[in-house]
Amino acid sequence: MFTDVRSKVTAFRLKAESGYTITIQAVFYTFLLFIFLAFVFDFGLVGNLYSIATASMKVAAQDAAKNIDTTVFATTQQIRLSNGALGIAQQEVTNMSGGKVQVLSLYVSHLATRDVIVITGHVDCPLPLLGSLFGLKMIIVPVQAYAEPAYGINQEGQ
Amino acid sequence: MILILAIAFVVVVRASQMPAWSAASDCARAAIATLDENIGRQQAILAAEQSLYGNSINAMDGQILVTGTWSPGSQVTCKVSYDIDVSWIGFLSDVTGGKVPVSASVTMVVEPYKSNWN
Known part of the structure; x- marks a missing residue:
């Protein structure tokens, strides 16, 4: 019985497709190429924004490592960020990325032998073509960077 | 055919856009690691070149520009620019003039608390 149904379906499909093969293929492959272009364009844009975000976060982390609280460091030898460090980091990231990267947190990770400045954030990557095709307007990519404060003395007794 | 050319164009341009920012940030990070201007410029340009290499x-007419002053807390700017060569992509090369300019600029502060290593 199933073989009978399957053969009827196949016959119907062949009849339905007859004469339309070239048209169907042309439409199908054009659509496929456009989807491929959308992927390449949009995810290329994501990659580009991610590279800008990574560079800006690295710079912000390294600059944040310069905004340490010198009073606390001089008295306790502890690395702590100054009050304005987060604002400065966000300002730098905004300047470099054109406002597309948001800094979420900036803190000092106290490890056994060293202190590491950790900055986390995310970049909002628009997907213009995929958004117009499938409604996928944007993806949010997390970004993270690390830096270590450099400190020393210029002269003896400092 | 136009779709295939557009895909080729986007692939080349997107891939060549990304390294500019990495090179500029690497350049700036190397530049501020010293107080000596000559050493700073040399290692900044070397870092940018190595990053690009x-x-x-697919670039042409590349330029690495390092400006600023090397004293604790002063600012140094590193600008990396080049043109992406798209002259081999038919039709779209005529539209863009055969090249797409890319530029990235990163400014950083010279280490303020580092010992004066020369």
Whole structure:
């Protein structure tokens, strides 16, 4: 019985497709190429924004490592960020990325032998073509960077 | 055919856009690691060049510009710019003039608390 149904379906499909093969293929492959272009364009844009975000976060982390609280460091030898460090980091990231990267947190990770400045954030990557095709307007990519404060003395007794 | 050309164009341009920012940030990070201007410029340009060589980009007319003053807390700017060569992509090369300019600029503060290593 199933073989009978399957053969009827196949016959119907062949009849339905007859004469339309070239048209169907042309439409199908054009659509496929456009989807491929959308992927390449949009995810290329994501990659580009991610590279800008990574560079800006690295710079912000390294600059944040310069905004340490010198009073606390001089008295306790502890690395702590100054009050304005987060604002400065966000300002730098905004300047470099054109406002597309948001800094979420900036803190000092106290490890056994060293202190590491950790900055986390995310970049909002628009997907213009995929958004117009499938409604996928944007993806949010997390970004993270690390830096270590450099400190020393210029002269003896400092 | 136009779709295929557009895909080729986007692939080349997107891939060649990304290294500019990495090179500029590497350049600036190397520049501020010293108080000596000559050493700073040399290692900044070397860092940018190595960063660009590490990426397979289709670029021409590249320029690395390092400006600023090297004293604790002062600012140094590193600008990396080049043109992406798209002259081999038919039709779209006529539209863009055969090249797409890319530029990235990063400004950083010279280490304020580091010992004066020369």
